[in-house]
Amino acid sequence: MTTPETLGPRTGSAILRTALRRNVGAMAAGTLLMGLYQAGETAFPIALGLIVEHTMRGRGADALLLSIGALAVIITTVSLSWRFGMRILQKANTTEAHRWRVQVADRGLQPVARDHDLKSGEVLTIATEDADQTADIIEVVPLLISSLVAVLVAAVALGLADPRLGALVIAGTVAILSVLSVLSRRIGSSTREQQARVARAGAKVADLITGLRPLHGFGGNHAAFRSYRKVSTEARHQAVTVAVANGAYAGSAMALNAVLAAAVTLTAGWLAFDGRITIGELVMAVGLAQFIMEPLKMFSDMPKYVMMARASADRMALVLAAPAVAAPGTGRPAPGGDLEIDCVRYGALRALKFQVPAGAFVAIAAHQPRAAADLAAVLAVRVPPGAYEGVVRVGGQELADLSVAAIRAYLLVNPYEAEIFAGTLRTNIDPSGTSGSVPEAVEASLLTDVVALYPEGLDHGVRDRGANLSGGQRQRLSLARALAADREILVLHDPTTAVDAVTEQLIARRVAALRRGRTTLVITTSPAFLDAADRVLVLDEGVITAEDTHRNLLATDEDYGRAVAR
Structure with missing residues (x-):
């Protein structure tokens, strides 16, 4: 630390x-x-x-x-x-x-x-x-x-x-x-x-x-x-x-x-x-x-x-000499904990409050992209706790009381545009070479068709920033890396915006199955992921305005239907 x-x-x-x-x-x-x-x-x-x-x-x-x-x-x-x-x-x-x-x-x-x-x-x-x-x-x-x-x-x-x-x-x-x-x-x-x-x-x-x-x-x-x-x-x-x-x-x-x-x-x-x-x-x-x-x-x-x-x-x-965004704590969250956002005010967020229980698969449908980006930044510790009002708790402990190493070992936020590095498909999915769930991550992210294209399979070379991959392939590769990390809490921010609807439907179901029993939060307007979630939270004007299943929200909330319709 x-x-x-x-x-x-x-x-x-x-x-x-x-x-x-x-x-x-x-x-x-x-x-x-x-x-x-x-x-x-x-x-x-x-x-x-x-x-x-x-x-x-x-x-x-x-x-x-x-x-x-x-x-x-x-x-x-x-x-x-x-x-x-x-x-x-x-x-x-x-x-x-x-x-x-x-x-x-x-x-x-x-x-x-x-x-x-x-x-x-x-x-x-x-x-x-x-x-x-x-x-x-x-x-x-x-x-x-x-x-x-x-x-x-x-x-x-x-x-x-x-x-x-x-x-x-x-x-x-x-x-x-x-x-x-x-x-x-x-x-x-x-x-x-x-x-x-x-x-x-x-x-x-x-x-x-x-x-x-x-x-x-x-x-x-x-x-x-x-x-x-x-x-x-x-x-x-x-x-x-x-x-x-x-x-x-x-x-x-x-x-x-x-x-x-x-x-x-x-x-x-x-x-x-x-x-x-x-x-x-x-x-x-x-x-x-x-x-x-x-x-x-x-x-x-x-x-x-x-x-x-x-x-x-x-x-x-x-x-x-650049100062840290905050003086990190020394605590470690308890395994199998939940994620709680308690009256957070930052950027487009206005006293945002919700909880993701341990092991739940929850989706957040944000009407404003800025609010989704601000929420992802707060959870990824790119914003110091002192720069926003309210509290973020992980496993029952405040984010400010946890060490950076403990947060990263417990909570992973996969950004909207994750970096792809020069190397191979395998080294991008498992940079440390220690993950035991690479095959499952490849399967869940539907990266299998990309692997099948090349005789080298997972050892196929990848250029810097994924220059030899399409936008959808880069997104699936980034998603596979996040899944292979196998964190207690996984936050995905728009993981399939460059993927076609059929592929997206398959990915959503497989991710939900792979993450069963692990806390997962998906910030997205993808109907496939919203439908795969246990419940959907509607984020509008910086606050949660509705909460239900995707299908119930479609039947009862016209604004929600217009926001997620494709």
Whole structure:
């Protein structure tokens, strides 16, 4: 159960601190190995300078062989330390990104109040791109430290040859970082804006795909496309802005590093010409001047990645810090209980009051679709108990006193437009793979004809959002999933609006038979389900205005007959 105390970090900086704290061991090992790698890289031109120095002084073959052996050791150290250091850091990076993806996804699935109005497409972007960029901090810090080690080793080695060379490296590094820190702040602010606009474009795509058919039906698809084009164009322009900033940063870093390398090389040449350093020290200085460009480039790139990680962490905090719609309780309802709505006022509901006894099959015929949607939202805990008047009781206990996990294990509300996921028919019906009533659910939802169409049967592939299924097939697949969950209380909201009348009649009878002895509430105007119900409650203007069997209501209530006639 998620509580305010267990939500974890709620700000971008806290997220980064948590990531660093959780991976301190891997980062320490990675820093050690990457520092060894950079030290080895720095030692290579130093060793070359010593070999040249020994050769110039006429040392023997033994000294030359010893120097070559030392080079072999350095090369081996560089190779192995890089290999294992990056393996440790990348494994920690990938693991940390997965942790944040799971946490963001878990938070997105919880009934939370999204004050920042985040759409599902935005949450998806945060759970993927932003989680990855936030976890990059695990690699950034060790690489930053190891690059600093390389620069310091090079500065010390050059300083031993001549203090002016060491001072030049230190001063140049400070100047480069000072210039690039200004550019990195611009990249950070531009990246935050780009991520927000890309996320909004993703949300717009998700909304557009979901509503494409109804939009096309009344000719609103062109307006929707224009709206998406505007959002995507804004995202593209911002992406260009970020690319320009990154290009300016990379170009400046490369130019400044090249200037420093050239300055070190020219200064070393002048000192050698003046006789203040030896030829071997000149070779070492030229080699270090060339080598130092790599760690300097890495070192100068790190502020940019730090700012990008911070921007992504701030985005994740929007989801992780979203308050719950209500502080969940800890209770669990008693098995076999009933469902009671006691004077609930919310939206179109006006002091709604009714009770579904344990084991009953009850239908609600709502004259206004808005009232049906509001009732389904309240029962699905998409509305906090504090946002409506009255009480909802499940198994004799108030909804506000129950934990979210207990509610979901006991009460299932199958929405009007349930999601269909990429996978197979079987994984959509039984996502956890633990249901023991999949065959019965397939039979009751009349999904058997769909299964029979394909040689793979239930293992037939389903595209994202059920793109390769018809509207009726998607509805039956969603209904089969709800039935396979086998909850104590099942609420169905318009489960067969896209199904023909004959099929709907068969489904209603089979669902009633399968759910016999279990509490079932169907919010619908379907004559087939109304006729299959033990009793029908008429919901009009937010209150229950009549209660009887479907056939008695048809005979006595003209308004009811007109509302459910097809």
